[in-house]
Structure formats: C-alpha cells, structure tokens
Amino acid sequence: MTTDSHVRIVHIDTSGPLWADVYRWVLAPAFPPTELLTSAGLAAALDDGAAHALAVVDRDGSPLATAVAEHLPHSDTVLLAYLAVTGGRRGGGIGAPLLREALATWHARYRPRLILAEAEHPAAYEPTEAYGDPTGRLRFYARNGGVAVDVPYFQPTLRPGLRRHYGMVLLTFPTGGAIPAAIPGAALRPFLAEQLIRTEGHVGKDAATVALFASVDRGDVRLLDPRDTEQLPLSTAP
Template sequence: MRVVDVADGDPLLETLYEDLLVPSFPPDELETLEWVRDGLAGGSVAVSAVLDDAGVPEAVAVGEWDAAGRVLLLSYLTVRPRARSGGLGGLLMGVVAGAWQERFRPLLTLAEVEHPLAHKADGERGDPAARLRFYARHGARALDIPYFQPALRPGAERVHGMLLLVLARASGTGGERPDTVDPGPVRSFLEDYLLSGEEHRADGPVLRMRDALARPGGVRLLPLDDVRALPLSVPDGAVRP
C-alpha cells in the first residue's frame, strides 16, 4: 500500500470519484467531480489516496481549504468496503495531520460527519457510529453547534443531522473557557460555506447555529463517546430522534 497525492489533471481522480466517493456518500452530501477538479486546479482542494500494490485505489480523502477563515475541512474520507478496518483510514488521517497541515497552516481543521442518531448504517456507505469511534480514536471532538450541511448546488437539499468535528487546531485558537474554541474562524467558515451553497436564509436551523456561535466564552468542544449528548440539527417542525 502507498499513499499518493492527486494533482490537477491526474486521470486517477475520476476513478477515485466514481469508484470510491459516489458509492460512499448520498448525492446531497457529495460535491460534483467538476467541483473537485476546479478546486484542485485552483489550489483550494487537496486529494490524497491509498493505492494497493497493483495501483488500485482503496481509500481517498478530500479536503477543502477556506483561505479567508484559514479553516481546512476534511470533506470526505472513505475506504473501499473490502479494505475497511485495515488501517487505511488511519494512513489518510496521518496525511491530514501531517502534509495537509504543512501545506495550508490552518487555524482549525474540521470534518463533517453524519450523526449516528439521524443516519443509519449501510453496507456500502458505512456505519456512522463506527465512523464516530474512528474519529474519536484520532482525538477529534465535536463543536457544540447544531450543524447541517448546506445545499451544495441548485436542486440539492440540506443535510440535517450532521456533526462538525475539530481534528486539529493551532495555538491561540482557544476560547475564553477550557475546552472551547474561538468562534471567529468557525463563524467565518460557516458563513462562507452557507453563502456558497445556498441562499442564505435566516430560518430556524440557521438561527440556532448562529446562537451556538454567540455563546459567551467560545464554542464548546464535546467528547464523542455519548452520541445523545451531541448537538443535532433538525428542520423546522421536526422532532429530534
């Protein structure tokens, strides 16, 4: 097994997208192949993959860089079903914690993942509970924000029941209280993300997210061991599972 970085124009990208990303993520959660290509060309997207000895891709990670807020988002990380629990996800997390940090120098490194209470396990797409345990082993904690993924393009839907995890943070990004982060970079990232993905309407889910960012002392960081204690976004009128 070897880890490779995917460059702009690399023909491997289409294979990674069609063979690994498309089966692993629902359409509303997945950016288009053109989006990934444009981001690679412009330097705002990073793609790293694990290839077997024959050059067949077994795992991939896609990151998005928000230069304005200096926030790096691990948008996607997936391992082919036959290769799961074999350490390949850990190899890619090593890239996120190493080479990607050197390249971008982010204030915060985040990841968006499905909340186990809102999304069911699937043989192809994986188990949200197991995924959360994986990130917990790598030191991640959840931001205490009822997060939803915005609509990624016209015709797509918001994805509620998501968690925004902190994978790494630079010194000086702590809040006023222990186990908190400065809301500034998070707010900048979320405003850019929402504005780029959908009409920025001030409905209930948006207002609840803004309220969480305005709490005194910073945004709390929560351990991942008790899923019922983690924030959960729901559409207006819906009941928390």
Template sequence: MTPPTVDAAIGRIQLVDLSVEPDATLLRRAYTEILAPSFPPDQLDSFEVVTESDTVLVGVATHDGSPVGAVVADPFDRVLLLSYLAVRPGIRGGGVGGALLAHLLPAWRERCGSDVVLAEVEDPRLHPAGEFGDPTARLRFYQRAGFGLLPVPFTQPRVRPDARREPGLLLAGWPMAGPVPAAMVRSFVTDYYRSAEGTGPGQDPELDALLTAVEGQGPELAPLTLDRYEQVPLLDVPTRRPGEQG
C-alpha cells in the same frame, strides 16, 4: 517525489497527494470507484467541483496501483474542512483511512494556515447504519484518530443546485487540545453557506439557527469526546426539503 508508503491490513499502500503530484486518471478512478459509492448523492460534490477547483485538496491511497481510499478537503479562513474520507468497501477498518488522515492532514493544515480541521459526521441519533456505513462506527474511527466534537448541531448546505441539504450532522475537529473560538466557527459556517448556496445570516432561518447554536455556547466551544454525541443539542428548526426555495 516518491509518495510515502505505509503498512495497512491489505499490505503496503502508497499515499498520493494529488495537489502536489497531479494524476488525472487516478483522480477520476478515486472519484468513481471510492467516493461515489460511499456517499449519498445529495452529500457528494460533482466530479467537476472536486477536480477543477484550484483550492480543493485531494489525497488517494493506492494498493498495487489501484485506488483503495480517498480524502478531500476544502480550505476556509482558519478552518480546513475535511469534506470526504472514504475507503473501498470490503477493506474498511484496515488502516487505510487512518493512514490518509495521519499523513496528509498535518501537511495540508500547515500549507493552508488552518487553526483546525473540521469534519461533518452523521449523528447516530438521526442516521441509522445503512448502505453508506455506520455513523457510530465512524465516530469511533474519528475518536481513535484524535478528533474531538464541537457541542453544536450542523446541517450541510446544498453541495449542488439539484441537491438537498443534509441535516442531522455533527462537527468533529482536529486537533482539539482546548476550546475553539466561537467566532471562528461562526465565520466558517457563514462562509460555507455563502460559498455553497449564496445565502447569509438574516436570510435563512436554518442558517440563523445554526449560528445561534454556536453563539449560545459563549465565546468558546469546549470540545467533547465523540462518544458523548448525545450531549449535542438537536437543531430545532424545520429542514428545507427538495424543491423548496429560499
């Protein structure tokens, strides 16, 4: 099967779905050259988790045989988590990330039977632009890609035992044609924390606060446009710091 080829600012790129066409060398290059430089260490799964899981989905954009972009997704019940999307520095904004989303997310969502795709994005109120990108620009990108915003705060659970949680995040979703059931979001958050850390409701004040924020919206969460992120309430519990147990 020949990977689809599309136009980007750097020229023609190929979009390779590694869950269909495995390529260990390309996968390693995508992790080390694209993902690792694009995320703080506390936010990025280990290479082993990304490469050895039976359920993780990985797509790579290549140009002249070299990886220029990567996308990683994890299926949960009714939700497909868009875990990582990154483009090689120097060519961001040239259509590579948008092409990965447009060509792979619909197929992955159908394959997994997911109702919605959710992506963790940094809240510009709490994360200034820096080495790993500009949160405001990232929100504009997801809005152009057709994502909406759930009106609840989020904290990423620890992706590794030696990592810390990442607070101050938002949940962007696609497609957002209408309200999202609160029960589905609650189930996703609960399953995500349980699979990542082994914690559950009633065992963790921060997780309980996240679930309370979801339930406080009523039976359905009405999505916002991403430029209205300041309407999302901030989480009002202390965030666990490195070395703290619980």
C-alpha cells in the same frame, strides 16, 4: 508515505487517470449524491488549489481510499470534505494512516486556524452497508484526535436542486498537545458564514441557521467526546 508493504499514500493529480478512478470507485459508492460534489466540480477545485486530495493506492495503482479537503481562505479553515475507504478494505487499517498523513499535509500546506470535518449523527442516520456506520465513524475520528463541536450543525445545500443535510456533527482536530475544553465561537463563525455563502449564496434567516449562529455567538463553544453520542447536539429541518 507507505502504510504497509503493499499500499502507499499519494497526492492526487487530476491530469492523470487516478482522479477518475478515485471518484468512481471510492467516493461515488461511499456518499449519497446529495452529499457529494460532482467529479468535474471537485476536479476544478483541485486544479485551482481550492481543494487538495490524497489517495491510498495498491501496488498496481488502484485506489483503495481517499481524503479530500476544501480550503476556505476567508475563514482560514480547512474542511475535511470526504474521507472514504472502499468497502472491501474498511476496517483494514488504512484509514487512520491516511487521515494522519492528510492532517499533517494540510497543516503544512495551508497553516489553517482550524481543520474541521462533518459526520452523520447516529440519531439521524441509520447504519447502511453502502454508507457505513455513523457511530463507528465517530469512534474512528475520536481515536484519531477528533472532537465534536457543540453546535447544531447541518451540511448546506451543495448545489441548486439539492437539499441540506440536517442531523450532522461538526468535528475539529486540535493540535499542540492537550485537547482544549472549548474553542472561541469567533473562530467558528467565519467558517459557517463562508460555507453558507459559497454554497447557498447567503446566510439565511431560517430557524436552523439562526440556531447555528446563536450557538457560536454566545462565546466559547464546548468540545465534546464524539463517542458520547447522547450529548451531541442535533439539528433538525425547520
């Protein structure tokens, strides 16, 4: 798919040089090391179908942006793990077409029950030149159909030796017309459990984990406007 006359959206094949360039020039500058899987780990997931990625490339094949999804089959969920645009092209109108193409591709490819995404809560993370503006990122998702899930979310530890990221917002992208006011907590619980087990090895009993699961075990979970940041729940480290 073409976003303008100079760039195009392509699927990433790790056997070619594009993946290394995407990781080095797009992903690595856009995320702190504690939030980013290794290049080898992501490549292995792409190769075995556990992940899928698209990139926006310039006419010479240089990557300008990428969207990477992880498929969690046991919970029938797709997680938009990474969406990044190179610093010089942020705000240039390529992020929205990439997200739309990615969501359509993943709906057709996986037929998931939910497509989810993670974003930093503006109350917990300051805007930076390297990693962008959390408030602006939430506004971007809202413009493109994303709504926040009313749970005190945190990003689990990605691998041994790293830390969790508290103060995160969980978003979802409903399909089929009007955005519902809520989604069943029973639809979210399997995702939360599968994600913790595959990253941390188990579902812990710490206060943050207990609070997270309590928020989905009460029944339906509200969907919130991501632009109204004061109403978004905020997880904190125990």
